[in-house]
Amino acid sequence: MKHSVSLLLAASLLAAQAQDAPQTNLPRVTLSAGMHQIDAQVALTPDQRSIGLMFRKEMPQHEGMLFAFEQPSTQCFWMKNTILPLTAAFVADDGTIVNLADMKPQTTDSHCSTKPVRYVLEMNQGWFAKKGIKAGFKLGGTPFAGR
Structure with missing residues (x-):
């Protein structure tokens, strides 16, 4: 009995640590913004989307995260736990x-x-501005092909 309690405690501690860990193992897709390439992690599931880029301490300039939803709707984002x-x-x-x-x-x-x-x-904040990319600009890549 004592052994199973310590295993349970260890598992819950690992789960708590995992919740504070950035997700870096998501599938990736290459997107284009004119001549610029973006290496984007893709957040497809509700859990992946809710964690997003939380807890990341750094991200290379050419990387980002693409959140993909099942249906078009008004999407709202916030930055709690995002550094x-x-x-x-x-x-x-x-x-x-x-x-x-x-x-x-x-x-x-x-x-x-x-x-x-x-x-x-x-x-990363400023990436779009530095590249002169504004509303109305069209991104390229597999998610947007044929639409």
Whole structure:
């Protein structure tokens, strides 16, 4: 009995640590923004989307996270437990950026799409601005092909 209690305690401690760990093993997709390539992790499930980029201490400039939802709808994001300053691009099915939102780390401020979208691409804050990418710009890649 004592052994199973210590195993249970160890398992719950590991689970608690895992909740505070960044997810870095998600599938990846290459997206294009004009001549720029983006290596994006893809968050497909509700659990993957709810964790997102939480707990990440750094992210290379050419990397991001693409959140893919089942249906287009108004998507709202916040930055609780997210350390990195990010910009969210709310993206229509065809890859067109509907709107961009700079998001401040570790806040519960809500940042929403101005129209229903299926995709949200998070990049390091300033990435889109440095590349001159604004609302109306069309991203390329497999998720947006044929739409």
